[in-house]
Amino acid sequence: MRKLYVIIIGLLLATISCAAQLNNIKNDEFGESIRFNTISLGDIMVASGDLTKMKSYFGNDIQQEANDTAPFLAKDLYNNNFSFGFEDETDTGNNYDLAYILILNSSVIVNVEGLSIKIGDDKSKFGDYLFNATDSSYNFTDADTGSVGLHFKINNLNKVSKIELTCF
Secondary structure: OHHHHHHHHHHHHHHHHHHHOOEEEOHHHHHHHOEEOOEEHHHHHHHOOOHHHHHHHHOOOOEEEEOOOOOOEEEEEEOOOEEEEEEEOOOOOOOOEEEEEEEOOOOOOEEEOOEEEOOOOEHHHHOOOOOEOOOOEEEEEEOOOOOEEEEEEEOOOOEEEEEEEEEO
């Protein structure tokens, strides 16, 4: 019986610890409160991987290729600044949803919760936001579902080394 109590207490503490390491954003604000340069996450999601729309947002150098490793019909769009992944879980080619955004260099500014962050910025720019020491990152997620996460990885020099948004 004592083992059961120890396990339950351990699970509760782990759950509280994980939740405490996320910076939550209200779901109804999430799509508009995150911007990549001047383009909102909501606009990117609505574009649904349409190459013409993505070129209008991020420049004519955006290229597209099929992603044969995804579990569903998928495509990647990319240039020197970004890599976007879109998946169509219906496998029809008509219903692409955003799967991820990876920032590739320091020319991209990501805006979230009043912060303007780019690769190479110092950890101090995050101020009082919660830091996840387990994976050395600042994590922002939609408060309602937790289905979208924006991650800022911090290296051993206390600099932002990776910025990635993932959709689950």
